[in-house]
Amino acid sequence: MTVAQHELRAAFAAHMSRMYGQEVPAYTTLVEVSEGVNRDHLAQLGEAAERLGSIERVTAERHGAIRVGTPQELGHVARVFAAFGMHPVGFYDLRDSASAVPVVSTAFRPIDRQELARNPFRVFTSMLVAEDPRFFDADLRRELADFLGARRLFDDELLALADRAAAEGGLPEPEATELVDRATAVFELSDEPIDEQWYRRLEEISSVAADIGGVPTTHINHLTPRVLDIEELYRRMEERGIEMIDEIQGPPSWEGPDVLLRQTSFRALDEVRAFRKPDGSIGEGTLRVRFGEVEQRGIALTQQGRDLYDRMLGEVDERLAAEGGQRAEHARRVWAQHLPTTEQGLAEQELAYFTYELAEGVTELPADHRAHELVASGHLVATPVVYEDFLPRSAAGIFQSNLTTAGSKDEEQAGTAYDLARLSEICGVEIHDPYALYAAEQQASLDAIARTTGVTVR
Ligand code: OOG
Ligand code: NI
Known part of the structure; x- marks a missing residue:
């Protein structure tokens, strides 16, 4: 019996959720509070609460965020996510945001209404622009390329399984379980020691650059549940003593319909990590690379x-x-x-x-x-058609909540040019235009x- 792509995707989302809950206990609290809010909202509003998605969909709904270092790594991500029926949608350039993060991004997600209803797991995926001279001088550019070129995030077995699942629309057992286990393991936080000097050097330029290029592996940095009433969620989290960022990002709470996306988060948590000191000894230090976020989705807007x-x-x-x-x-x-x-x-x-x-x-x-x-x-x-994508300004705010240093960017230089077409080439598949997807759904x-x-x- 074949495990269909949407079942693989649901299993992948559930595995990631279990793994992240073990690594970041506050995430489990967030999920519990979200479920409580959704239950109460449904009890209060009845059918109207499900106008933007069934309670089953909303309860299972998560988005994650990952960051990779090179075009080759992004190409591998695209192959792995294709196995789960997750396709790249939208282009985001965070380098020009107020917080000037040296990445360009897309989001991998299901694109059909039916597939979204079955399981809408999506992952915001950023790629370091390690060759951008506004952020990295010639020495660093070379060292970054060497460091990133020497690591391998996705092994050949995983990529082969993923290609097969994408080509065949699913996988039999035991390969299905193996694919999900291997894919989840890539995004676990590694306890491999971090080269302290190298990490701190990158951190001076950008914490995000250090998070991506300063470590030999990658990790998921947040996993976001969906709530039906984000104001209530915010209140309940603060009641529990979890300090949220000051504001809910995106549209305000107002008398009209929910549109686009409202998000809020709590700060990155200090986590103990092993560091290799300049003298070769291993010591402990802390890093803040992971945090909690929650979102409420509204109606998709036209251009x-x-x-x-x-x-x-x-x-x-x-x-x-x-x-x-x-x-x-x-x-x-x-x-x-x-x-x-x-x-x-x-x-x-x-x-x-x-x-x-x-x-x-x-x-x-x-x-x-x-x-x-x-x-x-x-x-x-x-x-209404639900907004399935992200907002660049909120994304910049989310990155910001995770930054320990202001970072630096040389505005005098010309940046490395990126757009949807160039990122599509890197992904090896065309990145969808979100407006075209929504318009096609309405037209159909x-x-x-x-x-x-x-x-x-x-
Ligand atoms: C991704 C930030 C973007 C969102 O919800 O807008 C994001 C990151 O921090 O890597 O997840
Ligand atoms: Ni997010």
Whole structure:
């Protein structure tokens, strides 16, 4: 019997969760509190609580984050994740963010609605741009290339199993278990001693560079459960004495529908690690490389909706700088001013994505109407499309919460150019454009309606 890709993915997510819970006990607390919040939210709201995903999906839902050092390593990551039906989506350049992290990133995730519903495990994956002269001088660039070139994160057995699972759409036992075990083991924190001098040298430039290029292995640095009410989660965690970062990142809490992604985290934890001193002796030290994060997902915005979101972010920044006070307060006011407060309003202005189906009992449609009009007239029912991706500014904030030093970047130099196309080449497969995926989903639902009714809905 073959273990299907979505079962492999669910097993991989569960194994990673168990491993991370053993390594970082606060994660287990976070998961418990999240489950409590979700249970209570469901009890309070009933069916409405599941508008953006079934409780089964949301309860199992996690995203992780990993960081690798070279194009070759990213290519290997893409092969391993392909085994689990996880494909690269979106391009993020964190080098230009306020915190100037020397990485470019994508996210590996399922892309079909059905696959997402079965298990939506996703991993935000960053690659060090070790050749970027704004961060690393010529000596360091060479030493980094040597150090990273000498390590091997994914062995040939794992890659062969992964290629087979991707080609065959699954694996029989015992290979299925072996694949999941081997893939999970790659992301465990290693107790191999860290070369102290080398690590600290990189850390002066960027903690993220040290976390990636200063150690001989890689590790998962957080695993994020999904909650239905992030404000309540935040309250409950603080009640338990776990100090969260100051703010919930992303959209504010406001009277309209949840859109995009709201996230918050608690700080990196000090963990004891073995260091090799310059004299060759091994001593203990601490590092902060892992932390906890939680998220609430909302409706996917169209490019137009996203542009509006980015403009509103800018306006909130300006008001905050000019008037002081609380960001959340300014944000609520700016949002109330610019964004419709209903799903129907978002659809009307083409700010968000929905899928449509015929309302119960409807078999015919009037011609020449737009979908939202047919929702208003009771012919169609709209379901919001969930945002499955990440936000660069929140991602930069997450990296930031993990930085011990400010780092340095030489703005005089030209950076190494990266875009979606170049990163696709490195991955060995095309990175999907998230907007194209959401738009295709909306369009597929309209096409299905046209097929049954013979009426084209715009
Ligand atoms: C990844 C940070 C990005 C998110 O949720 O935005 C991220 C990292 O720290 O490696 O996970
Ligand atoms: Ni995250």
